[in-house]
Amino acid sequence: MSDLAASMSGICKSFSGVRVLDSVDFELRKGEIHALVGGNGAGKSTLMKILVGVYSLDEGTFEVDGREVHFTSSHDARDAGVGMVFQEFSLIPQLTVAQNIFLTREPTSAGLISDAEMVRRSREIFETMRVDIDPHKAIEDLPTAYWQLTEIAKALSQDARVLIFDEPTTALAKTETQDLFELMRRLKDQGISIVYISHRMEEVFEICDRITVLRDGQIATTQDTADLTMADVIGAIVGRTMEHAMEWQEREVGDEVVLEARKLNAGDRLRDVDIYLRRGEVLGLAGLMGSGRTELARALFGIDHVDSGDVLLNGKKRSIKSPGAAIDAGIALIPEDRRVQGLVLDHAIRDNIVLPLLERISRAGFVDDGKGDSTTREAVSRLDIVARSIKQAVKELSGGNQQKVVIAKWLGMDPQILIMDEPTAGVDIGTKVEIVRIIRQFADAGGSVIMISSELPELLAVSDRLLILRDGHVESEIDRREIKREEELHHAVQGINA
Amino acid sequence: MTTRIAQAARAFDWRQNIIYIGFVLVFLFFAVTLEDRGFLTDRNLTNVIRQTATITVMAVAMTFVIGAAQIDLSVGSTVGLASVTTAMAISQFGVPIGIVVGLATGLIVGAANGVLVAYVAIPSFLVTLGMLGIAHGSAMWITDTAPQPIRDDTFNNLFGSGDIGPVPSLVFWTIVAVIIGHIVLKKTGYGRRVLATGGNPVAARFSGVDTKKITFAVLTVMGVVAAFAGMLLAGRLQSGRYTFGEGFELSVIAAVILGGTSLFGGRATVIGTVLGSLMIGLINNGLTLMGMESSQQQIVRGAIIILAVALARR
Numbered sequence: 071m072s073d074l075a076a077s078m079s080g081i082c083k084s085f086s087g088v089r090v091l092d093s094v095d096f097e098l099r100k101g102e103i104h105a106l107v108g109g110n111g112a113g114k115s116t117l118m119k120i121l122v123g124v125y126s127l128d129e130g131t132f133e134v135d136g137r138e139v140h141f142t143s144s145h146d147a148r149d150a151g152v153g154m155v156f157q158e159f160s161l162i163p164q165l166t167v168a169q170n171i172f173l174t175r176e177p178t179s180a181g182l183i184s185d186a187e188m189v190r191r192s193r194e195i196f197e198t199m200r201v202d203i204d205p206h207k208a209i210e211d212l213p214t215a216y217w218q219l220t221e222i223a224k225a226l227s228q229d230a231r232v233l234i235f236d237e238p239t240t241a242l243a244k245t246e247t248q249d250l251f252e253l254m255r256r257l258k259d260q261g262i263s264i265v266y267i268s269h270r271m272e273e274v275f276e277i278c279d280r281i282t283v284l285r286d287g288q289i290a291t292t293q294d295t296a297d298l299t300m301a302d303v304i305g306a307i308v309g310r311t312m313e314h315a316m317e318w319q320e321r322e323v324g325d326e327v328v329l330e331a332r333k334l335n336a337g338d339r340l341r342d343v344d345i346y347l348r349r350g351e352v353l354g355l356a357g358l359m360g361s362g363r364t365e366l367a368r369a370l371f372g373i374d375h376v377d378s379g380d381v382l383l384n385g386k387k388r389s390i391k392s393p394g395a396a397i398d399a400g401i402a403l404i405p406e407d408r409r410v411q412g413l414v415l416d417h418a419i420r421d422n423i424v425l426p427l428l429e430r431i432s433r434a435g436f437v438d439d440g441k442g443d444s445t446t447r448e449a450v451s452r453l454d455i456v457a458r459s460i461k462q463a464v465k466e467l468s469g470g471n472q473q474k475v476v477i478a479k480w481l482g483m484d485p486q487i488l489i490m491d492e493p494t495a496g497v498d499i500g501t502k503v504e505i506v507r508i509i510r511q512f513a514d515a516g517g518s519v520i521m522i523s524s525e526l527p528e529l530l531a532v533s534d535r536l537l538i539l540r541d542g543h544v545e546s547e548i549d550r551r552e553i554k555r556e557e558e559l560h561h562a563v564q565g566i567n568a
Numbered sequence: 569m570t571t572r573i574a575q576a577a578r579a580f581d582w583r584q585n586i587i588y589i590g591f592v593l594v595f596l597f598f599a600v601t602l603e604d605r606g607f608l609t610d611r612n613l614t615n616v617i618r619q620t621a622t623i624t625v626m627a628v629a630m631t632f633v634i635g636a637a638q639i640d641l642s643v644g645s646t647v648g649l650a651s652v653t654t655a656m657a658i659s660q661f662g663v664p665i666g667i668v669v670g671l672a673t674g675l676i677v678g679a680a681n682g683v684l685v686a687y688v689a690i691p692s693f694l695v696t697l698g699m700l701g702i703a704h705g706s707a708m709w710i711t712d713t714a715p716q717p718i719r720d721d722t723f724n725n726l727f728g729s730g731d732i733g734p735v736p737s738l739v740f741w742t743i744v745a746v747i748i749g750h751i752v753l754k755k756t757g758y759g760r761r762v763l764a765t766g767g768n769p770v771a772a773r774f775s776g777v778d779t780k781k782i783t784f785a786v787l788t789v790m791g792v793v794a795a796f797a798g799m800l801l802a803g804r805l806q807s808g809r810y811t812f813g814e815g816f817e818l819s820v821i822a823a824v825i826l827g828g829t830s831l832f833g834g835r836a837t838v839i840g841t842v843l844g845s846l847m848i849g850l851i852n853n854g855l856t857l858m859g860m861e862s863s864q865q866q867i868v869r870g871a872i873i874i875l876a877v878a879l880a881r882r
Contacts, residue, residue: 373774394776403774411774414767416834425764425775428757435756479775 072136075100075232075263076121076152081130083116090116092287094130098232103254103264105274105295108284109307109525114267117284118234121265122154123147135231152232153225161209161217161224168192168205171224195223198260199253215246222253233257234265239273240359251277269358269524271300271564285309304560308527320551321513323351323534327385328518329401329487331370334379339365341543343379347487352509352519354533354550356526356563362542363522364406367489370520371403372396397426400486404476404493406522412476415465419457420446422464423479430483449478453508470501477508488512489520494528506531526559538562586879587827591843591850594872598854605857612853614736618804620849621738622647622797623816624842627823628749629793631841632786634824635753637766637833638685638692640787642699643794643820646677647813649707650798655716655808663723670799671792677703678791682784692787700817707810716808728803741800742842745793750838762786766833822873823848848873 076098083091091113098104108114119125120132123141132139134150141147144154161170168188169176177187192205201219209217218238225233235254239247254264254277268274274281274295281298283290283306290306291298329347334340340362347353355363368374370381372390381388383399390396396403405411413422424431424442431441446460453474457467464475473493480488490509494502509532513519523529529536530553538545546562553559598607606612617624626643633640653673658666681699685692718724725737732740753759764772765782773779794813802808825831826847827840851872855865 371774392776392778393774394778397776405774410768411770414764414771414834416767416830417763421760421764425760425772425777428760432757435758437755437757437760439755 072133073100074098074133074136076132076134078117078121078132079130081117081120081132082128083113083120083125084128090287091120094284094287094289096282096289096292098263098265099280100231100263101258101261102279103258103266103277105266105268105278105281106284107268107271107274107281107303107307108290112284112307113287114284115236118154118236118265118267121147121232122152122234148228148230151228151230152234153228153230154234154236155218155221155225155238156236161220163210164208166206166208167203167212167216167220167223170209170220171195171205171227173224175228191227192223195226199223199226200256201249201253214241215243215249218242218250219253222257226257230262232263232265234267236267237269237359238266239268239270247273271303271560274303275300283307300561300564301557304557308556308560318531318550319510321350321534324349328383329370330382330385331366332380332382334366334369334376334381336365336369336374336376339374339542340369340376341541343542343544345537345544347518347520349518350513350516351534352513352521352532354529354536355520355522355539356529356536356559357539357545358563359524361539363539364491365542366539367403367405367491367520367522370396370489371401373403397483400484402426402480402483402485402488404480404488404490406491406495408473408476412479413464413472416463418461419450419455419464419467419475420460422475423449423482426479426483445482446478449482453478453481454504470497473497473501473505477505481508481512485517487518487520489522491522492524493521494523494525502528526556526563530556530559540565585828586876587840587843587847590826590876590879591847594847594850594854598850598857602854602857607854607857612857614739616846616849616853617742618736618738619853620845621742622801622813623819623823623848624742624845625745625800626790626794626797626816626820627827627841627845628745628838629786629790630820630824631749631827631829631836631838632753632759632762633692633790634821634829634831635766635833635836636762636782636786637769638783638786639821640681640692640696640790640794641817642677642681642696642703643790643797644813644816644818645700645704645707646674646791646794647798647801647816648808648810649677649703650674650795651802651808651812652707652711652716652810653808654799654802655718656710658718658720658723659716663720666720666723667799670795670802674792674795674798675788676791677795678788679784681791682787685787686780686783696787704810704814711808711810713810718802718806718808724803724806726803727799728801729806738800738804741796746838746842749841753836753838758782758785763834763836766830766836768834819845819848826873826876847876 074097078094078096081091081094094117096117106114116125120127123144123146134152139150171192172188176183178184189205196203203216203219209220238250242250258264266278278295280292280294281303282292283303285307326349327346328349331343331345334343343366357363369376372392372395381390388399390399409415420442423446428437431438443460450460455471455474455478457471464472493505506528509519509521521529521532533550535550536548548562630640650670650673654666654670657669677699681695684690684695728738730737761777761782764777765779769779798813801812823845824841826844827837829836829841851869852865855868
């Protein structure tokens with residue numbers, strides 16, 4: 071018997087030649103809650119996907135409960151007692167709680183599924199979890215907090231000894247988070263080991279026994295929570311590698327306000343949000359997921375309706391009720407999900423780039439393809455988009471080039487205000503640097519930018535001023551010049567005074 | 569030179585162009601096997617176009633509907649309904665008002681489909697399935713299931729039986745519909761927005777396309793065009809009847825998909841649609857000349873459609 075629930079040593083993993091994990095050692099003790107933290111792309115989810123059998127490992131060894139394992143599918147992992155509570159829930163909304171828990175493993179009697187048995191065993195599991203859920207209820211009729219509990223019950227019903235939670239509190243309210251933590255402590259007392267992935271430092275420090283920080287595919291540190299301060303952890307997450315690649319340059323910004331929003335309210339997503347944006351300024355919006363950053367961008371671009379509040383453009387009140395109206399007002403939005411919101415993947419680069427410009431390159435409804443082609447060619451060469459031809463389908467391009475097509479599409483309309491929501495998500499470091507360059511050029515030419523990013527180094531690289539959002543409202547405003555170290559912004563985003 | 573040809577051959581996406589290949593093959597097959605039975609005569613080939621005219625005209629509009637990732641199952645019964653409203657209005661008020669009433673019938677049906685799909689957000693499959701019954705039932709009800717003769721020669725000549733200049737009127741209207749459809753799809757902002765809406769409605773909305781308006785427009789135009797097709801059929805048969813157009817929706821959708829328009833939207837071609845429609849017409853015509861019974865024809869036609877769609881890029 072080993073006192074380790076799982077241990078991984080010397081784990082290496084590469085994707086198309088890029089090393090994502092480099093000799094990683096990770097140990098999970100029995101009955102501990104172990105935090106796994108790190109920036110985006112640090113390798114957290116790759117490591118966990120190896121643990122649950124979704125990815126195979128290139129090098130290294132891997133033991134569960136003292137026995138070496140070679141998972142070839144998530145099925146193998148489940149059989150070995152490793153379960154994942156999915157961030158995007160893996161439940162079928164129309165089925166009942168009990169049906170979901172036992173999906174594909176339904177208890178039978180005389181060859182037929184025994185609903186009574188399924189419900190009885192579901193009740194048993196919920197009893198050990200000490201939560202009260204009616205197994206007869208359809209998932210879609212339950213609040214989302216219960217979905218997660220059902221996910222946990224599903225893992226427990228398979229005798230999971232190791233549970234992985236990936237950002238489990240994102241969709242939860244405060245009290246629900248506390249309930250979840252209570253449950254996690256009870257599971258721990260039953261000897262179950264938990265890996266807890268989160269960006270929220272407060273929660274990590276509240277619930278976890280040990281913390282492992284991953285940075286650029288390597289372990290930065292593994293220590294008991296008691297021996298660490300929040301500043302230590304943030305320091306380990308940040309590292310010192312990115313600082314030279316993206317150094318901030320102080321810029322002069324005029325006084326002319328081009329966009330102002332007063333007391334914007336939209337359900338509980340936005341509450342009394344006041345912002346202003348000056349000509350030539352880059353305004354960074356920082357905050358955790360669900361803090362209202364994306365919601366603000368969508369409201370300003372006319373996608374979501376606001377309940378109340380005014381938007382002023384160049385000092386005049388404007389009502390922007392649709393993306394079309396926003397475009398007419400000179401506002402562009404580079405949305406957070408390029409594949410779903412940004413591009414028609416099946417269509418050619420040219421057709422994507424001219425889509426918002428159709429009005430401008432048409433006469434009497436007829437599109438001037440010559441103009442469309444020349445606009446596209448110009449954008450392709452300005453942004454160094456690598457493609458065979460402007461008629462190539464966007465889906466054939468790499469992620470970085472796709473993102474550049476989205477940017478080209480919106481720069482093509484010469485916007486006055488450019489809103490960018492996570493513009494560097496899922497692109498390589500080279501493209502990231504280029505996107506930072508594009509933002510600076512745009513602002514230097516007199517354009518105004520609202521930049522949303524979870525990656526603080528790039529937010530710090532381009533912003534002149536930063537707003538910290540939390541729970542749908544503006545928590546604080548920081549002049550970029552006052553920030554000396556990235557840690558300070560981390561602390562502000564986490565809502566702690568260091 | 570040879571490498572150039574080899575390159576071109578590789579670049580040629582035969583799956584996307586299956587309709588052109590299929591069309592030529594079917595044509596050649598009948599031309600050879602049925603040469604002595606008059607397949608290649610001008611009269612026979614003109615007849616094929618005339619017989620497929622109602623389907624072709626509707627298929628052009630359906631290309632936009634399917635291109636926008638919607639479907640319209642009510643077109644067949646709209647044909648029947650418009651044929652009787654037109655015939656009844658002509659006998660009461662004369663030809664001009666008859667034409668207006670016929671087109672208005674389609675406008676009402678199409679706009680009702682459009683509002684329900686675009687603004688009430690009911691899937692088009694369900695809305696138009698319901699509308700199929702409503703239009704069919706209305707046509708039966710207002711005529712008491714009796715055929716409505718049209719005795720006005722001007723109307724009959726203009727829409728179905730006669731010639732316009734040197735060309736048969738059905739051929740004329742087919743050509744008009746195809747030219748307008750092709751240009752609108754390929755050369756106007758509207759056409760691009762239709763395809764963007766079908767290709768990715770979320771991205772289209774984020775790009776400033778009013779996707780609801782586009783959805784409403786394609787279905788409304790479809791209704792009007794189906795009514796126009798109903799008038800063509802009424803002109804050809806010199807009467808209106810509620811049974812006209814029954815089952816046409818299947819031929820129309822088959823023609824569009826055979827032509828290479830994606831059933832999931834975003835990719836559409838009017839020229840392909842026309843060839844798809846003509847190919848179905850050729851097959852019907854060829855099989856008849858071969859002496860097959862209608863029952864056998866249906867089986868062969870069904871098999872050819874499945875084969876062609878299986879080979880095509882969907």
